Amino acid sequence: MDISRRTFIGGTVAAAAPSIFGATGSEPKKGRLGKYVGTLVPGRYDAHIHVHPGEPDPDRLVKSFAEAGLAGGVVFSRSPYARTFPDAKPQTPEEAVDNVIAWCSGSPSIYPFFYIDPAAPDACEQVDMAVEKGIYGFKVIRSDGRPVDAVTIKAYRRMAHHNKPITYHSGILWDGRDSSDNFRPANWEGLLAVPGLRFALAHVSWPWCDECIAVYGKMLNAMAHKGTEVPEMFIDTTPGTPRVYRREALQRLFCSDYQVKYNVMFGSDCSIEGYHVDWTKDWLSIDLPLIREFNPDDADDVIEHVYAKNFLRFIGKSEEKIDRIYPQVAV
Numbered sequence: 001m002d003i004s005r006r007t008f009i010g011g012t013v014a015a016a017a018p019s020i021f022g023a024t025g026s027e028p029k030k031g032r033l034g035k036y037v038g039t040l041v042p043g044r045y046d047a048h049i050h051v052h053p054g055e056p057d058p059d060r061l062v063k064s065f066a067e068a069g070l071a072g073g074v075v076f077s078r079s080p081y082a083r084t085f086p087d088a089k090p091q092t093p094e095e096a097v098d099n100v101i102a103w104c105s106g107s108p109s110i111y112p113f114f115y116i117d118p119a120a121p122d123a124c125e126q127v128d129m130a131v132e133k134g135i136y137g138f139k140v141i142r143s144d145g146r147p148v149d150a151v152t153i154k155a156y157r158r159m160a161h162h163n164k165p166i167t168y169h170s171g172i173l174w175d176g177r178d179s180s181d182n183f184r185p186a187n188w189e190g191l192l193a194v195p196g197l198r199f200a201l202a203h204v205s206w207p208w209c210d211e212c213i214a215v216y217g218k219m220l221n222a223m224a225h226k227g228t229e230v231p232e233m234f235i236d237t238t239p240g241t242p243r244v245y246r247r248e249a250l251q252r253l254f255c256s257d258y259q260v261k262y263n264v265m266f267g268s269d270c271s272i273e274g275y276h277v278d279w280t281k282d283w284l285s286i287d288l289p290l291i292r293e294f295n296p297d298d299a300d301d302v303i304e305h306v307y308a309k310n311f312l313r314f315i316g317k318s319e320e321k322i323d324r325i326y327p328q329v330a331v
């Protein structure tokens, strides 16, 4: 199977970014499988969905998104580490890219990301291959070492060269291995040496939410001095936070005094085979009132940014100009 995303989305990628509050009823798009699929109305996006082994069923995913009231989202290809699914036949990087593109072929608003091992000897070539096939961004979960080092940074520079973003796992990882220390947010300061890169730390780095917010403030401050010579950091609020911590995590995030409005995104962490509609709806019902409470002056605008506009800018489909407020060191 050799699929280029461009072959089935044609000219639709240039469509204007939809608004949560915008009109509905756009024409259904024709999927890769040659039949019309469910219409995904403009609205909210899920920035964090995983592929597990199995045959692509793009129509089922579209149906799940429609049931969850979502306009679309990002799907990460299968893990590049054989240990993740020891019983499954390993995929080559090309097969993983083709597989996730097939999963995303039911709607032009479902975007494939390639889950890459940034320490692979041919990581830069894999980046080029994935971009050529139509991947919108990358996913990295590096439990074998620090996320940013002299080896992996080459792949990140390649992604920045292609103007493609990365979503990283950050925070404790349930992998049964001694790995969590690699996922503490301060480990990403090394990306200061990758100009222009857009990257997201997932799960608000729980339980290191404070450290995540602090690194965000540091990156924003660095932008004040250097502009695009530093990367832009996003925070993906995908649960990881047990419910009892959710309120505190979102309060600290939105009340930090750092300008987070343009850099926070929502994600579910669902797996694609059985997209868990109720789980996503549940988190939406928990988060929305909290976001309103912590942003009393501009709640509607913050919600539209967190659930749509920031996502679209992260994946390179929005040219929104941002009026930045940079944290400064008092002098």
Ligand SMILES: [Zn+2]
Binding pocket: 048, 050, 269
């Ligand atoms: Zn995840």
